[in-house]
Amino acid sequence: MRARTGRVAAVAGSVVLAGALVGGVGYTVVSVRDADRAPEQPTWRFPAAAKAEPDAKPASGLRALFLPFGTDGYNRGPDLAEFGPDAAFSGAQATALSKESVKELPAATRREMEKLIDKQRIQGMGMRSYVVGRESYNKVDAITFDVTLTRLADRTAVRRMATSFNTYLDATDVFRRGPEIKGHKGVRCFLTPKGGDDELGGAFCTTSVGDVLVNVTADGPGPLDGDFVAKFFAAQLDRIDDPGQSV
Numbered sequence: 001m002r003a004r005t006g007r008v009a010a011v012a013g014s015v016v017l018a019g020a021l022v023g024g025v026g027y028t029v030v031s032v033r034d035a036d037r038a039p040e041q042p043t044w045r046f047p048a049a050a051k052a053e054p055d056a057k058p059a060s061g062l063r064a065l066f067l068p069f070g071t072d073g074y075n076r077g078p079d080l081a082e083f084g085p086d087a088a089f090s091g092a093q094a095t096a097l098s099k100e101s102v103k104e105l106p107a108a109t110r111r112e113m114e115k116l117i118d119k120q121r122i123q124g125m126g127m128r129s130y131v132v133g134r135e136s137y138n139k140v141d142a143i144t145f146d147v148t149l150t151r152l153a154d155r156t157a158v159r160r161m162a163t164s165f166n167t168y169l170d171a172t173d174v175f176r177r178g179p180e181i182k183g184h185k186g187v188r189c190f191l192t193p194k195g196g197d198d199e200l201g202g203a204f205c206t207t208s209v210g211d212v213l214v215n216v217t218a219d220g221p222g223p224l225d226g227d228f229v230a231k232f233f234a235a236q237l238d239r240i241d242d243p244g245q246s247v
Contacts, residue, residue, distance in 0.1 A: 062126035062149045063088055065212065065240045069130070072235065077129030077144045085129040094125035094150065121153035143220035145232055150213040162208040166190075169204065178203060178226040181234045189216070189233055194223045203229040209240045
């Protein structure tokens, strides 16, 4: 158990560091999901986020770009801290949340990251959590997906952030390169190391679509099915690429 905990901690640390290197945006959802909070004591302190409406009602902005709940068995997943499985944030709220995600860095580094976050000029952020039931996955286990869509004012910055994050993960000896994403040339996910069947596996997928940074994290019993993760990521990207949706 101790070895397993150490491996998971090392992987999580690498992801947090990589997120900080690209300005603190994108894997904010990881910090939200894993935040240690005392009972009745939320970690996040800024104006309340606007909870997303059910998919049955018309969606707009970033919310319209999420894969709808119920698609191919992708249902509402675990709560993302106090925000529930589906939340939307204004630019100011997303900026505050991104700064919160780097607060554990050394003071000097944190200040630099906060300056970078301010320069990002975040326009908005949406987060959504999915769970895929056993029948849809491998008839034995379930897998969860957390998706973050972050809109920035500068499209070049979005591309640079996605490239930097993927380059970092590719350069480490911690992550395995997953399969390429069908219909999206050059895009792929990264998988955590193979472990025993009783260990949790993870995947991290990042790319840019126009002015939107797209981040997907997946968790499930290891070894995680890379092809299944790639299928979900492709479906999410196809949703954003749909000509009927505005980016």
